[in-house]
Amino acid sequence: MAKEKCPHCGSPLSIRRGYRKTGYGRKKLRKCSRCRRKFTPDDGFLRMRFSPRVIREAVKLYKKGNSSSEVKRMLRNRQGVEVSRWSIIKWFRKYGSKS
Numbered sequence: 156m157a158k159e160k161c162p163h164c165g166s167p168l169s170i171r172r173g174y175r176k177t178g179y180g181r182k183k184l185r186k187c188s189r190c191r192r193k194f195t196p197d198d199g200f201l202r203m204r205f206s207p208r209v210i211r212e213a214v215k216l217y218k219k220g221n222s223s224s225e226v227k228r229m230l231r232n233r234q235g236v237e238v239s240r241w242s243i244i245k246w247f248r249k250y251g252s253k254s
């Protein structure tokens with residue numbers, strides 16, 4: 156898959172090197188077989204404005220049967236973030252089936 160490509164040299168060949176601790180939790184770490192540099196494959200969360208923790212929480216709350224406006228309010232109270240209702244629905248569609 157294209158997302159597993161090495162960002163340094165573009166080689167599609169890489170091996171799994173465990174995980175790296177980040178502020179957002181664990182990130183997959185891979186090592187390029189060609190240039191031997193380590194990189195983190197794009198897991199779909201990297202370009203998001205909100206942390207995976209917030210997104211996972213939103214999806215979880217929405218799955219429990221809360222409405223998007225309730226989830227929005229809960230996230231504001233618990234995490235101190237302002238999320239649009241549309242974002243919550245979008246996250247649920249994207250990540251809801253995975254967790």
Ligand SMILES: [Zn+2]
Pocket residue numbers: 161162163164165166187188189190191192
């Ligand atoms: Zn490389």
